[in-house]
Amino acid sequence: MRTQVAIIGSGPAGLLLGQLLTKAGIDNVILDRASKGHILGRVRAGVLEEGTVRLLDQANASGRLHAEALPHDGFSLAFDGRNHRINLFDLTGGKRVTVYGQTEVTRDLIGRREDDGAKTVYEADSVAIHDFDSAKPFVTYEIGGKTHRISCDFITGCDGFHGVSRRSVPENAIHTFERAYPFGWLGVLAEVPPVSHELIYANHPRGFALCSMRSMTRSRYYVQCSLDDKVDAWSDERFWDELRRRLPKEDAEAVTTGPSFEKSIAPLRSFVAEPMRFGRLFLAGDAAHIVPPTGAKGLNLAASDVHYLFEGLRDYYADLSMAGLDAYSQRALLRVWKAVRFSWSMTMMMHRFPDTGEFGQKIQEAELDYLVHSRAASTALAENYVGLPF
Structure with missing residues (x-):
């Protein structure tokens, strides 16, 4: 098989890039080791920056989003027993975020790709990347024990933290930076109305909590927990009780409880690999x-990577210019590190750390008080939350 761009991974990044390329007349094939059903069953984040929404518009995959999504003009920081609203719309000159589940984004992009007749190979085993440091890279994979080959001009690795793309790069060619946090998030999905029409980020002596939603009838809640915790130890009743303890009284009394249909514990980490381009292999x-x-940046960072990468590929196929592709890693990483900083700062400010003691708690309280009473500080928070330009 021959294509112009081989895309490894059919999550939002790979699908969005594939759709933008298809609309631009650039042939591409997407490979994924998972089944279509598994991909559509994954539960992920759902706060979209305006830049991400614009890219979905550009990909012609935003019709259902505009009909069903929830635009948010602000969110609340809860501490000292009260809510303190951050007015995103006012502080950023009219910008907002959009709540729309990543699963729905994926569903929309898959549907658009199928409508356009673009090729996706699911359940591709033993995917391997070859000769990406040459002018003739290729990808191999197996289905039913038979090996297949895709020759291409470029390979884009959109296959996640555990995927084959980054692992294919020699260790001496890549530099990684990592920070693991000493706690996790216990998350619950339930078919209950959200406690508030906007997100609530809570800092409490018992730990962090987050109240979010996927729709006006489906809520997503989180509480900070130990990395040693087990999901089986958390009954629905225990979870709802703990969530309410960490919220201001008015919110705790407004929580609608119900049976959860998804419950999991996720560790928190910051991780960056540099560079993001190796010959004709690009990571996204x-x-x-x-x-x-904490800062709702994961999906949105993937979208900004796609923006820079698509611009480079479009320019290459329009006039054979490598300028955009040569600049991809530097452009993407400038924005990545700003988002990593923001996510780290939100995490440090909102969670209770086991080794900081009373001093650390007082520093958090002082920072939160300054943040909500200084317009300059609130503006900086709002600008980062709605998303820096790309």
């Missing part, structure tokens, strides 16, 4: 970087 999304979900 979680293959290159991971951020803790």
